[in-house]
Amino acid sequence: MLIAMWACPRTRSSAITRAFEQIDDCMVYDEPLHHFSFVDKINYHDIIDFPSDYLSKYYNNSYSNIIEKLIGDLPEGKYFSFQKHMSFHLLPGFDKSWISKVKNCFLIRDPRETIISYWKARKSAGFSWENSESFVGWEEHYRLFKEIENITAQKPIIIDSGDIVKDSRSYLKALCCQLGINFSEKMLFWRPEETNILSWKNTIFEQFREDVINSSGFFQESKEINIPDILVPCINKCMPLYEEMYKHRLQV
Template identity: 30%
Template sequence: MTGVVRLAIWSGPRNISTAMMRAWENRSDSVVVDEPLYAHYLAETGLDHPVREEVIAAGEPSWERVVESLLGPVPDGVRVFYQKHMSHHLLPGIDRAWIGRLSNVLLIRDPREVVASYVRSRASVEPDDIGLRQQVVLYDELAAAGTPPPVIDAADFLRDPENHLRALCEQHDLEFTPRMLSWPAGPRDSDGVWAPHWYDAVWRSTGFEPYRPRNPQLTGQPAEVAEVCLSHYTYLRERSGLR
């Protein structure tokens, strides 16, 4: 599909990834897909996530078929196929050759903030739940292939959403529209079936919230997980910024 931008944003959980999806979906020339590899991830790992069976039933457990849809045809008039991905959904059994055919961006967040938010909804957390290690692997693979992806820190983005979105549009030869900065509150048909468990804040939102510094106080295992992930975050943080 000549001229279609297949924009893949690879994030970890408890980031601004869903708000970012809203921004791109609010363009008149875009379609979005919400975590297309989630069903495969749950089916393969056996993890007990909220509405696990519904996610698998509603999604596509075959990663090969998911990839076919991500690279396949889009509706007439669509210029941007926005793909919201979780980096930890990239399990070892998935061949990654197809990722290089997408326009990839890594969206990162301080793991101390991620873990503090994560454990408010989940009883426990492990380093691989956060996705930063997987983002480092993905960054290095793409860089080795000659296409290091842009890295955006959510804190930087929220300090200046418009300029970040303008830069992404310019990189992909797209016209920026102010529609990307605000959207109607409420659910969307494109939201995954897990949305009622995770998207409360986004459903209430009508735009990006201003950046607020946080100083989460972690103890025990959550603190240990954040510490393990901090080196991965620092590695990517050093490679972040507008280009």
Template identity: 25%
Template sequence: MRLIAWSGPRNLSTAMMYAFGSRPDFEVLDEPFYAAFLKASGADHPMRDAVLADQPTDPEEVAAICAAPPKVHSYQKHMAHHMLPGFPMGWAEGAVHLHLIRHPARVIASYGAKRAEATEADIGFAAQAALYDRIGGLVLDTGDLRADPPRMLARLCAEAGVAYDPAMLRWPAGGHAADGVWAAHWYGAVHRSTGFAGPEGPLPEVDRPDLLAAAMPFYRAMRSRALQP
């Protein structure tokens, strides 16, 4: 079984990859279309040259990697906005799709700490909503996940058709062998972690009300479809 997870950045997507990577029956894949996206879009992201040197930049080559059957199960972490128009999507057929969401205020605050001058395209709420409309799937709000990881992971596994494994609640500090080269810039907090953090506190104030207003309608639409605690 292939479980294909879609999100924007700063949605606990790496922690979820680590959770599934802690299971002996899952292999994990970290944002395989990132270099192809950077080359095709020209986007100026942190560590751009290192990412381009580390991954295939031909989307057809990446699609073949993603379509390969896993030894048992695979968890693939993808950014929805990496799937540019014209990029192949046939590789995703027959998989279980999971959409991770998080309140835009939290995403904007977290993303802004790593990269200034974000746009709505950078945080990907519109792209994710459009992708959901195209392929459907399960939706998990990571705020609910952090409030009760065992319950929400068990619920997710049941919906995805795999047994829940408590090993998903813990991982070693320091990163995962599947981390992309960009982990040095983006994954500091999760590298220091050994499991999911506790419930999130009050929403942070953001200095980009324009970005928050642009993202909220897409978040609300996705939130209405999320797995219930």
């Protein structure tokens, strides 16, 4: 069983990755296509110091080699794989035929929350909004959702992370059922900092995952939302995409 979860930034995808990391017979891949999404951003690698373990796993591989690894045989002792992808990492020109060989699901979250959270994280990392907005990812997320629907001739599973936060056990059980795997109570809690998957320590992106790395389970952030004027156009553009996908979300 091969599972691909597609997300856009700040949808709590890292928390869900940590949940799947707790399952002993699950092989987890964390954003294996990350490098390729920046092939046209010439200065990107000049300003980002990638973790050495991330580079050793992905950086020197071609796209075809990585896909071969993602859809190939699982290591001994692993029953299924969980691949967490950012939708905008799958560039338009890349072959997508392999997608029909995996079970696809899409993670969504209210853009008023994702975009503000992303803006804060990028700002604290020293990026301007002008250089950040193109990485919000909602347009690519929705476009890929429609593409996969056409490729597989079925609507992919959609889950709203807000539902998982409110009732983690029920929604993770329902998600596992839809994916054809067994739910484990281990998915609900984990030890802070004990992760072999999320490897951004000592980089300028460390704060992007600091909360979830230090967490022990799913947690609800403050619901008070004050939207800066600079973010309003982006949120207004993304809300219809979220609302359309929200109609088809998994419900318990």
